[in-house]
Amino acid sequence: MNGPHDLGGAQGFGAVVPERDEPWFHADWERRAFALVLAMGATGAWNLDMSRYARERIPPADYLASTYYDIWRKGMERLLVEQGLATAEEIAGGRSARTPAKLSRKAMAADVLPALARGAPTEREAVAPARFKQGDAVRARTMNPVGHTRLPRYVRGRNGRIAAIRGVHVFPDSNAMGHGEDPRWLYSVAFEARELWGEEARAGDEIRIDLWEAYLEPV
Amino acid sequence: MSAHDHDHHHDHDRDHEGSHLDEVELRVRALETLLTEKGYVDPAALDVFIETYETKVGPRNGAKVVARAWSDETFRRWLFDDATAAIASLGFTGRQGEHMVALENTPDIHNMVVCTLCSCYPWTVLGLPPVWYKSPPYRSRAVIDPRGVLEDFGVAPPEATKIRVWDSTAEVRYMVVPMRPDGTDGMSEDLLADLVTRDSMIGTGLPLAPKAAPGMQK
Numbered sequence: 001m002n003g004p005h006d007l008g009g010a011q012g013f014g015a016v017v018p019e020r021d022e023p024w025f026h027a028d029w030e031r032r033a034f035a036l037v038l039a040m041g042a043t044g045a046w047n048l049d050m051s052r053y054a055r056e057r058i059p060p061a062d063y064l065a066s067t068y069y070d071i072w073r074k075g076m077e078r079l080l081v082e083q084g085l086a087t088a089e090e091i092a093g094g095r096s097a098r099t100p101a102k103l104s105r106k107a108m109a110a111d112v113l114p115a116l117a118r119g120a121p122t123e124r125e126a127v128a129p130a131r132f133k134q135g136d137a138v139r140a141r142t143m144n145p146v147g148h149t150r151l152p153r154y155v156r157g158r159n160g161r162i163a164a165i166r167g168v169h170v171f172p173d174s175n176a177m178g179h180g181e182d183p184r185w186l187y188s189v190a191f192e193a194r195e196l197w198g199e200e201a202r203a204g205d206e207i208r209i210d211l212w213e214a215y216l217e218p219v
Numbered sequence: 220m221s222a223h224d225h226d227h228h229h230d231h232d233r234d235h236e237g238s239h240l241d242e243v244e245l246r247v248r249a250l251e252t253l254l255t256e257k258g259y260v261d262p263a264a265l266d267v268f269i270e271t272y273e274t275k276v277g278p279r280n281g282a283k284v285v286a287r288a289w290s291d292e293t294f295r296r297w298l299f300d301d302a303t304a305a306i307a308s309l310g311f312t313g314r315q316g317e318h319m320v321a322l323e324n325t326p327d328i329h330n331m332v333v334c335t336l337c338s339c340y341p342w343t344v345l346g347l348p349p350v351w352y353k354s355p356p357y358r359s360r361a362v363i364d365p366r367g368v369l370e371d372f373g374v375a376p377p378e379a380t381k382i383r384v385w386d387s388t389a390e391v392r393y394m395v396v397p398m399r400p401d402g403t404d405g406m407s408e409d410l411l412a413d414l415v416t417r418d419s420m421i422g423t424g425l426p427l428a429p430k431a432a433p434g435m436q437k
Contacts, residue, residue, distance in 0.1 A: 005337060007355055009359065009362055013355040015356060017356070018418070019349065024272060025269075026350070028244075029244045029247040032269075033250075034268070034272070039260040039268065040260065042264075043260075068350065085257070092246075092249065093253075095252070100259065103259060106261060107260070108263075108264055118313055119313035121390075122318070122389075152336060154363075166391055186391075196363075205365065206382075207362050207386060208383060209385075212389070
């Protein structure tokens with residue numbers, strides 16, 4: 001979706017201001033929100049792409065005014081309601097008023113470190129050959145899906161070339177919508193800065209971005 | 220460690236930021252109470268998640284990878300050929316580092332990593348991302364004005380150096396391997412690792428000069 005999260009190339013946000021000796025968290029509620037999101041993710045009630053899509057659907061003015069972990073909180077509250085795990089009233093009141101949903105897993109303290117060390121690889125077996133090879137000229141499709149996508153607006157319709165083949169990976173456009181993993185070939189695609197931004201960009205500068213095969217057409 | 224043990228640390232925050240912060244704190248506390256009462260989360264597991272990312276995972280991991288690459292040619296080639304495996308050989312695996320690619324800075328190419336859509340970042344080698352990395356100014360501008368962003372960090376690559384910006388739009392996670400600083404011949408991996416800053420592995424900084432590194436001041 002063309003949501004507030006798709007920020008590449010937007011202007012007017014000002015300078016980047018790094019914080020010296022930045023702490024990992026800036027308030028205790030950030031710690032707890034972070035851990036709650038990871039713990040709920042571990043239940044299997046939703047996948048990571050669904051989490052991302054829930055954050056992207058926060059209305060634009062609210063998204064841009066929210067701090068990072070508050071965006072995480074708002075996304076998780078939305079998923080809890082959508083998946084039938086809690087009602088908005090229960091979330092606001094902090095008290096359970098209904099029978100809990102049955103979840104397939106629960107992250108216990110002893111499971112956390114092994115699960116983090118395993119991670120969740122997204123590469124899958126190929127079932128069809130890759131359509132493109134390294135060096136091929138491609139164009140990012142012009143498309144405006146209303147669901148989740150990883151094709152940012154700033155590359156749509158622009159010409160690039162296949163810089164590397166990354167293997168077959170879970171397709172977020174499908175996975176985020178709960179339609180299954182639908183794995184597809186993933187490529188590192190190189191775009192010249194001038195192709196994206198015009199003559200004022202510096203010749204030779206490049207943007208490289210990971211794009212699934214469904215986002216690309218041959219030139 | 221429970222939510223309540225931390226309350227006293229943040230009274231000063233409340234004084235400065237007022238009711239909005241109070242509201243967010245209350246919402247998160249209500250969520251934790253609810254999800255625990257529902258039986259969806261184990262409070263002890265929450266503490267392990269927090270402790271892991273506050274004390275065990277951080278840019279020191281990535282600095283060890285870079286120092287090894289600077290010291291060991293076989294490892295360096297492995298890192299650029301199969302970063303996931305090379306990094307795993309040092310014990311760094313898992314969440315948000317499942318599919319790693321290492322990017323080599325050279326006199327010709329300066330690499331810089333961003334996630335314009337959100338906050339994708341190689342947790343296994345750098346830990347959790349800093350606020351600026353997740354915020355609109357960096358996410359919007361890194362792709363359209365990388366030299367301007369580098370200026371915000373006090374970094375000015377030579378005119379002839381090309382900038383290559385990597386937008387992490389999939390599950391591949393990128394780390395930059397900066398150029399080894401001059402004057403470091405014969406330094407041990409431990410001392411070299413002290414020169415490798417977090418920002419030098421994102422591409423918004425450079426490694427420290429040998430005399431400025433903490434390990435050399437002892």
